[in-house]
Amino acid sequence: MPEGHSVHRIAARFRSDLVGSPVSVTSPQGRFVQGAAQLDGRVMEDCFAVGKQMFARFDNDLHLRVHLGIYGAWDFSTLHAEEALAGGNTAPVDREGQTGTYAAAAAGSMGAPRVSRVRAGEEETSGTASGAGEQWPPAPVGAVRVRLLTDRVCADLRGPTVCEAITPHEAAAHLERLGPDPVVDGKRRGWTRFREKAAHRRTPIGALLMDQSMIAGIGNIYRAEMLFRAGIDPYTPTVDLREEQLRELWDDWCRLLPIGIETGVIVTRTELRGKAKQAMLESVADRHHIYGRAGEPCRVCGTTISLAEMQGRKLYWCSGCQR
DNA sequence: TAATTATGACGAC
DNA sequence: TCGTCCTAATTAC
Numbered sequence: 158m159p160e161g162h163s164v165h166r167i168a169a170r171f172r173s174d175l176v177g178s179p180v181s182v183t184s185p186q187g188r189f190v191q192g193a194a195q196l197d198g199r200v201m202e203d204c205f206a207v208g209k210q211m212f213a214r215f216d217n218d219l220h221l222r223v224h225l226g227i228y229g230a231w232d233f234s235t236l237h238a239e240e241a242l243a244g245g246n247t248a249p250v251d252r253e254g255q256t257g258t259y260a261a262a263a264a265g266s267m268g269a270p271r272v273s274r275v276r277a278g279e280e281e282t283s284g285t286a287s288g289a290g291e292q293w294p295p296a297p298v299g300a301v302r303v304r305l306l307t308d309r310v311c312a313d314l315r316g317p318t319v320c321e322a323i324t325p326h327e328a329a330a331h332l333e334r335l336g337p338d339p340v341v342d343g344k345r346r347g348w349t350r351f352r353e354k355a356a357h358r359r360t361p362i363g364a365l366l367m368d369q370s371m372i373a374g375i376g377n378i379y380r381a382e383m384l385f386r387a388g389i390d391p392y393t394p395t396v397d398l399r400e401e402q403l404r405e406l407w408d409d410w411c412r413l414l415p416i417g418i419e420t421g422v423i424v425t426r427t428e429l430r431g432k433a434k435q436a437m438l439e440s441v442a443d444r445h446h447i448y449g450r451a452g453e454p455c456r457v458c459g460t461t462i463s464l465a466e467m468q469g470r471k472l473y474w475c476s477g478c479q480r
Numbered sequence: 481t482a483a484t485t486a487t488g489a490c491g492a493c
Numbered sequence: 494t495c496g497t498c499c500t501a502a503t504t505a506c
Binding site: 225229318319376377378 | 486
Binding site for chain 3: 188226227228229230299300302315316317318319468469
């Protein structure tokens with residue numbers, strides 16, 4: 158899940174569902190109790206992503222900084238109480254204690270409200286109020302590092318590599334260390350920044366694309382797929398690339414990131430249309446050119462796809478197509 | 481029940 | 494380069 162596209166999606170969801178609301182902040186797991194107390198009850202004023210990091214600013218100027226790492230995830234639940242509210246004579250969910258069950262909150266209403274849950278980036282599922290697990294707010298499941306709760310939205314974070322409350326100064330310091338992100342910098346300024354940082358490095362391009370201070374948001378899947386699309390051997394020292402090749406990599410990231418944000422899926426086989434595209438979106442086996450396909454034939458030239466370790470991560474490439 | 485794996489990054493050598 | 498941290502799902506036994 159979490160390469161840059163996912164984090165931008167999550168930030169967008171925070172902007173639409175939590176920004177502007179006072180937020181109850183807790184740490185059901187108990188490992189973020191102090192930080193949660195600093196943010197609890199404050200209004201979230203903004204939320205944005207740069208690369209793989211998310212920053213949410215609260216009305217006391219503290220920022221919640223979250224990095225999902227390799228397996229962190231946000232789960233969202235939403236209280237759908239439109240029917241209850243439309244009844245006009247029903248109290249909404251208790252905003253202070255948040256202890257009332259969802260059925261109780263809906264007492265006397267016409268339609269049954271629902272609680273829907275969704276893992277960031279997946280489709281929504283919903284249930285009815287009668288189920289044991291359909292309380293509002295939902296009972297925390299597993300190791301929930303932080304829970305952000307408004308009157309109708311609950312966001313649970315588990316397994317992050319970073320979750321901290323920091324000052325604006327500290328947030329600025331983190332942002333400064335990050336390379337350009339197409340969404341933040343735009344195509345032109347981003348290219349200027351990327352070229353200045355990267356062009357003279359001897360680092361293999363396969364490693365450089367994973368360096369978040371060089372270019373922000375690319376992870377192991379986009380790395381493999383972008384180098385395949387560009388026909389570049391991952392071991393090529395960055396300095397040995399022609400400027401057009403480096404430019405093409407940046408332009409491709411500017412192309413792919415918005416598709417990932419839009420679809421919630423890492424789409425790199427952009428040549429596909431119709432049924433082939435549908436199959437690609439539905440089947441893991443068809444999803445990528447290179448990533449996860451070691452030992453299988455390249456879809457373009459038939460060469461067996463190679464696998465090696467680079468910086469402790471699995472690197473996939475086609476020695477036939479990438480030179 | 482245990483081992484394995486994962487879309488990440490950091491600090492110690 | 495290696496070990497470490499964070500969690501959950503899947504696979505092996």
